Amino acid sequence: MSERAFDIAAAVRAGERSARSVVDEHLAQVARVDGDVHAFLHVLGDEARAAADEIDRRVAAGEDPGPLAGVPVALKDNMCTRGIPTTCSSRILEGWRPPYDATVVDRIRAAGGIPIGKTNLDEFAMGSSTENSAFGATRNPWALDRVPGGSSGGSAAAVAAGMAPLGIGSDTGGSIRQPASLCGVVGVKPTYGRVSRYGLIAFASSLDQIGPFAGDVRDAALLLESIWGPDARDSTSIPTPPDPLVQEIDRGVEGLRVGVVGELTDVEGIDPEVRSAVEDAARLLEKAGATVDRASVPSTTYGLSAYYLIAPAEASSNLARYDGVRYGLRVDGPDVEGMNAATRAAGFGAEVKRRIMLGTYALSAGYYDAYYGKAQKVRTLIIDDFARAYERFDVLLSPTSPTTAFPIGAKTDDPLTMYLCDVCTIPVNLTGACAVSIPSGLDATGLPIGIQVMAPALGEAPMFRAAKALEDGFAFAATPALAGGAS
Amino acid sequence: MAPRITGDDVRHVAKLARLRIDDAEVDQFAGQLAAILDHAADIEALDIDDVPPTSHPVPFDNVLRADESGPCLDRDEVLAQAPHVEDGRFRVPRILDEAQ
Numbered sequence: 001m002s003e004r005a006f007d008i009a010a011a012v013r014a015g016e017r018s019a020r021s022v023v024d025e026h027l028a029q030v031a032r033v034d035g036d037v038h039a040f041l042h043v044l045g046d047e048a049r050a051a052a053d054e055i056d057r058r059v060a061a062g063e064d065p066g067p068l069a070g071v072p073v074a075l076k077d078n079m080c081t082r083g084i085p086t087t088c089s090s091r092i093l094e095g096w097r098p099p100y101d102a103t104v105v106d107r108i109r110a111a112g113g114i115p116i117g118k119t120n121l122d123e124f125a126m127g128s129s130t131e132n133s134a135f136g137a138t139r140n141p142w143a144l145d146r147v148p149g150g151s152s153g154g155s156a157a158a159v160a161a162g163m164a165p166l167g168i169g170s171d172t173g174g175s176i177r178q179p180a181s182l183c184g185v186v187g188v189k190p191t192y193g194r195v196s197r198y199g200l201i202a203f204a205s206s207l208d209q210i211g212p213f214a215g216d217v218r219d220a221a222l223l224l225e226s227i228w229g230p231d232a233r234d235s236t237s238i239p240t241p242p243d244p245l246v247q248e249i250d251r252g253v254e255g256l257r258v259g260v261v262g263e264l265t266d267v268e269g270i271d272p273e274v275r276s277a278v279e280d281a282a283r284l285l286e287k288a289g290a291t292v293d294r295a296s297v298p299s300t301t302y303g304l305s306a307y308y309l310i311a312p313a314e315a316s317s318n319l320a321r322y323d324g325v326r327y328g329l330r331v332d333g334p335d336v337e338g339m340n341a342a343t344r345a346a347g348f349g350a351e352v353k354r355r356i357m358l359g360t361y362a363l364s365a366g367y368y369d370a371y372y373g374k375a376q377k378v379r380t381l382i383i384d385d386f387a388r389a390y391e392r393f394d395v396l397l398s399p400t401s402p403t404t405a406f407p408i409g410a411k412t413d414d415p416l417t418m419y420l421c422d423v424c425t426i427p428v429n430l431t432g433a434c435a436v437s438i439p440s441g442l443d444a445t446g447l448p449i450g451i452q453v454m455a456p457a458l459g460e461a462p463m464f465r466a467a468k469a470l471e472d473g474f475a476f477a478a479t480p481a482l483a484g485g486a487s
Numbered sequence: 488m489a490p491r492i493t494g495d496d497v498r499h500v501a502k503l504a505r506l507r508i509d510d511a512e513v514d515q516f517a518g519q520l521a522a523i524l525d526h527a528a529d530i531e532a533l534d535i536d537d538v539p540p541t542s543h544p545v546p547f548d549n550v551l552r553a554d555e556s557g558p559c560l561d562r563d564e565v566l567a568q569a570p571h572v573e574d575g576r577f578r579v580p581r582i583l584d585e586a587q
Binding site: 096097098099100192193206207232235236238301302304305306308309316320323324325326327328329330332333334335336337338339340341342344345348353354356357358360361364370371373374375376377378379380381383415416419430431432433457 | 492496497499500501503504505506507508512516519520522523524526527529530531533535538539540541542543544545547549550552560561564565568569570571577579580581582
C-alpha cells in the first residue's frame, strides 16, 4: 500500500486502472489493520464503492473526473458530511447526521476524490494525542503502544498505515503538523483563510484552518490545490484565487533565504535526535543552494501562554451552541438552564470541559483584561516579531514536535504537559501564516522525526519548494510494517 | 497567598458556562486551572499596555451578499436531527412560570 495519490489519479484518468479497484484495495487495508490502529470512527464502504463506480463510468464515457480521480481521502470527523455521522469524537454529537456538506468535502468530490471514512480526533480537536476521544484512542502505526499525535491523529495514522493515500485535518495549534510529525507523513497548515472553514465544526475560529495529510510533498500540494480558494460561504476565506502550486514545488531553493528559529529549536525538553535533525535540514537546504542563518523570534516563547488563553476563550463561545435544543444529545432538566447544564455535563469529556471552564474564566468580568486581553496583545508581539524575521528570511525552520511519539497514557494525567507538545507549532496559528511538517527520518527507536518549514501568510509556494528540497535531501522512504512496507 | 482559583470561582464559572459539575470536579478544576494560569504568569508580568490587541490574524472586510432569496437547508432534514420537536419547531422545557 502507501501508494501516491498522484500516481493513482494519473492511472485512473488514463483508464489504466479502475477507481473501484483502488477503493477496494484501500478498504481491504482498513479491514486488515484498523482493528489495531483505530484511525476510523466510520468507514464509508458502500458510499466509496458507489463513488468509485461513478468515476469509472465517467472515465469510460471519455470524461475527466479531475486531479484526484479515484483517490481515497480520509476525513477528520469534525468536517460535516451530509447524512453521514459527524461526531467530533464527542458523545454530545453521537448519532448526529449533518444536513449539509463542508466546502472541503464538496471540493474533494468535485476533484474526483473519494471520501473513504471519518477519522478519530481528540474531542472537538482539543488535544495532542487523539486519546481524548469518546470513542477510544488511535494508535501510532509505527508502534501501537504510542500515540499518533493529535488532534488529527486518525487522519495522520490512516495515511501512515496505507489506509488512504490522502487525509484531511484541521490545525488550530498544531493539530495537523504534530500528528504528521509523529506518524512520519507530510502535513500542511495553510495560511489562515486559504481553505474554507464552512462545515468545519468550530473550535477557535481565529486559529482553525483545514489542511492536507499526504505521503509526500507533491501529493500534499495536489490535495491543497484541490481544496483551497475563495468560498462565498466563509466570510474569512481569502478572496484572491491562489496560484497553482504543484508546478512550483520542483523549482528548487537556489537563493532561498532560510532561518533556523533558535527559540523554537532550543526548547525545553527537546530530544537531541530531533535537535540534530533540524541541523541536518539546514545543511541539506544549504547544499541545495539556499542561504542559511540563525533566526530569532523572541516573543514566540510566550506563544503557549497566549494560545492557552485565546483558544479556550474562543472555544467556550463556540461550544455554547451545544445546548440540547437543535441537535445532538439532550438530558432533561427542570428548566432550560438545568437541561443545558445537564446535557453539557453528560455530553462533553474532561478536556473539553476544562477548556470551556478556562476560556469562560479568561473572558469573565474582572479577568478579561488580565488574561484574554493580555493574550491578544502578546499575539500582536508575535506577529510583529515574525514580520521582522521575514524581512531577512523567506522561510523559517524548526522542529515540528520537541519529541517523537510518546507512549499512550504518558501525558493524560497532566494537561499542561500535554499542552507543551504544541510549543513549536502554536506560534504559526497565532500569526495566521502557513507551515508544513515533513519527515526527516527515524530516531534510534524507529519512530519518525518531523521538521517544520514556516513561511509568511500566502507563502505556500516557497514553503513547498523548501519542503520538496528537504524531502529529496532526506530521501525518507520507510513505512510502518503494518502498511506493508520495509521499516 | 490566596489560591489563584477557589472552589467558589469554579462554581461561578461553571454556572456561566452552563456546565453541571460535582464536588470532585470542583476540586480537580480548581487545581488544573490554577496550574495552567500559573504557566500564563509569564505574560501577566509583561508590561505591554501600549501594544494593540489582535483578535484576528488577517484583516478582512465585512462580506455582504445580495439580498436575494436562495436555496436553504431542508426544514424536515434539520428538525429530524433535533432531540425534541413539536409542530415543526424545536421543543424546549418550560421557560416562564405559569403565573408569568
